[in-house]
Amino acid sequence: MEHNTKRARKEGSDKRLSSVANAIRLLKAFSDDDYEIGVTQLARQLLLAKSTVHRLASTLIEAGMLEQNVESGKYRLGLAVFELGALVRRRMDYSTEARPYLMKLREQSGETVHLAIRDEAAIVYINYLESRQAIRMSTELGMRKPAHCTAEGKALLAFQPDEVVGRLIDGGLVARTPKTTTTPAALRKELAAVRSRGYATDDEECELGMRCIAAPVRDHGGAVIAAVGVAGPTQRLTKKKLAALAPDVMAAAAAVSLRLGYGPR
Numbered sequence: 001m002e003h004n005t006k007r008a009r010k011e012g013s014d015k016r017l018s019s020v021a022n023a024i025r026l027l028k029a030f031s032d033d034d035y036e037i038g039v040t041q042l043a044r045q046l047l048l049a050k051s052t053v054h055r056l057a058s059t060l061i062e063a064g065m066l067e068q069n070v071e072s073g074k075y076r077l078g079l080a081v082f083e084l085g086a087l088v089r090r091r092m093d094y095s096t097e098a099r100p101y102l103m104k105l106r107e108q109s110g111e112t113v114h115l116a117i118r119d120e121a122a123i124v125y126i127n128y129l130e131s132r133q134a135i136r137m138s139t140e141l142g143m144r145k146p147a148h149c150t151a152e153g154k155a156l157l158a159f160q161p162d163e164v165v166g167r168l169i170d171g172g173l174v175a176r177t178p179k180t181t182t183t184p185a186a187l188r189k190e191l192a193a194v195r196s197r198g199y200a201t202d203d204e205e206c207e208l209g210m211r212c213i214a215a216p217v218r219d220h221g222g223a224v225i226a227a228v229g230v231a232g233p234t235q236r237l238t239k240k241k242l243a244a245l246a247p248d249v250m251a252a253a254a255a256v257s258l259r260l261g262y263g264p265r
Contacts (some may be wrong), residue, residue, distance in 0.1 A: 220261030
C-alpha cells in the first residue's frame with residue numbers, strides 16, 4: 001500500500017514536471033517568423049497531441065503568457081512574457097551601465113565591489129568585481145544573502161514602503177552572527193539612520209570577519225532598485241576605513257543613478 005502511494009506521488013510529480021517542460025517548449029516555439037501559430041502546427045512541431053497543446057495553451061492564456069487571435073484561433077505570446085523580458089532587460093541594462101563605476105570604486109577601495117538587487121527578503125548579486133588582494137570576499141553572480149544583515153540589503157530596504165519591511169520582519173530576522181540585528185525596533189532604527197546618512201554598513205552582521213558599506217541606486221523615476229557595495233576583511237576594512245569610503249560609495253551609486261536617468265542631466 002505504502003509502495004503504491006509513493007509510486008503514485010512520483011508519477012504525479014513526473015507528470016507535473018513534464019507539463020512544465022512542455023509549456024516552456026511551447027513558448028519557445030514562437031519567433032519573429034512564427035509569431036502566431038495554430039494548434040495543429042504546434043502539435044506537429046512539439047510532437048504532442050492536439051488535446052495536450054490545447055490544455056497547455058489554455059493554462060498559459062490564463063496566466064497571460066499566451067493570447068489567442070479570436071479570428072484565426074492561432075496563439076501568440078502574451079503581455080506577461082513581454083513584461084518578464086522587459087524586467088530581465090532592465091536588470092541587464094543597469095548592470096552593464098554600472099560596471100565602469102564599479103571598476104573605479106574597486107580601484108579606489110582595493111576591495112571587492114558589488115551591485116545587488118532585492119528579491120523579497122534577500123539580496124541577489126547581479127554584478128561584482130573581486131579585489132585583487134589575496135585575502136578577499138569571494139562572490140558569485142546570483143549569490144543570495146539575507147537583506148536585513150547586509151549593507152546592500154539595508155541600503156535597499158531603507159527606501160522601500162513600510163509594508164515591505166513589515167513582511168520581512170514577519171518572516172523572522174534570523175541571526176547569521178552574534179552581531180546580526182534581530183529585533184524589529186532595532187532594524188527600523190537602523191534603516192532610519194541609513195535614510196538620514198545615505199549609506200548602510202554591515203559590521204560582521206552577515207559573516208564574521210567581513211565588513212561592508214553600500215549606497216542605493218535609483219532609476220529614472222527615483223525608485224531605489226539596486227545598491228552598490230564594497231566588502232572586505234575586517235583587518236583592512238576597519239571602521240575608520242569604512243567611514244572614509246562612504247563618499248566614494250555614494251558617488252558611485254549616484255553616478256549609476258544618473259546613467260539610469262535619475263536627477264539632472
